[in-house]
Amino acid sequence: MITPIYQIGHHVGFVKVTRDLTERKAAETRMVAAFEESSKMKTDFLANMSHEIRTPMNSMQLALTMLQDTGLNSQQLEYASIIDESTSVLLQVIDDILDFSKLSSGSFSLHSDVVNIKSILDAVMRNR
Structure with a gap:
């Protein structure tokens, strides 16, 4: 900030006050880098955990499909259907x-799907 100096109505000079912001800017840069790194770690963690959960869930769905083909009674089939829907x-x-996690990493792409709202609502009502 530059301020003019006056003595008895006459301009005699200027005063300038400055601050060295080098350390502040360096700290801001470090904070941004730390945020970006933690965001990447979170995204990687979510992707890894999702994969680790998805694999056994797919196995459970396959085992359930095989179980449903073993001659279950109607009540057992109903329970198996609830488990199947919950797994889905x-x-x-x-x-x-x-x-x-893809959106966070910038590798997300959009696509459109046709959905059957009635079947979704029916499934929600059965599983509440």
Whole structure:
């Protein structure tokens, strides 16, 4: 900031006050780098955990499909259907987490799907 100096109404000079912001700027740069690194670590963690959960969930769905083909009674088939739908919901949550991690890393792409709202609402009502 530069301020003029006056003595008895006449301009006699200027005063300038400066601050060295080098350390502050360096600290800001370090903070941004730390934030970016922690964000990348979070994204990597979410992607890895999603994969680690997805693999056993797919195995559970496969085992359930095989179980449903073993001649279960109607009540057992109903329970198996609830488990199957719940597993599908969990896999969708995992897909959403993967999408979030892709979005965070900048590698997300959009696509459109046709959905059957009635079947989704029916599944929600059965599993509440």
